[in-house]
Amino acid sequence: DRTVAPLFVQRCAGCHSGAEPKGDFDITRKAAVAPLVRELWQKVDADEMPPKRPLTADEKAVLKAWLDGGAA
Helix, strand or coil: CCCHHHHHHHHCCCCCCCCCCHHHCCCCCHHHHHHHHHHHHHHHHCCCCCCCCCCCHHHHHHHHHHHHCCCC
16 A cells, blocks of 8 residues: 555546546546456556556556555
């Protein structure tokens, strides 16, 4: 949580939270993230998300480790 939460806040929450999250994907709700883990990783790994400034290799590693660990 200490590494993933700041990543989500800095890089994802601006678009994927609030009343109208883009793509109807609200990263602030576990129920919304859990069924889309594979799709989330595919978009990040392909540098599609975030669209204007893709995650760095280090940021991807943090996210991948979290997803592989069950995205708790």
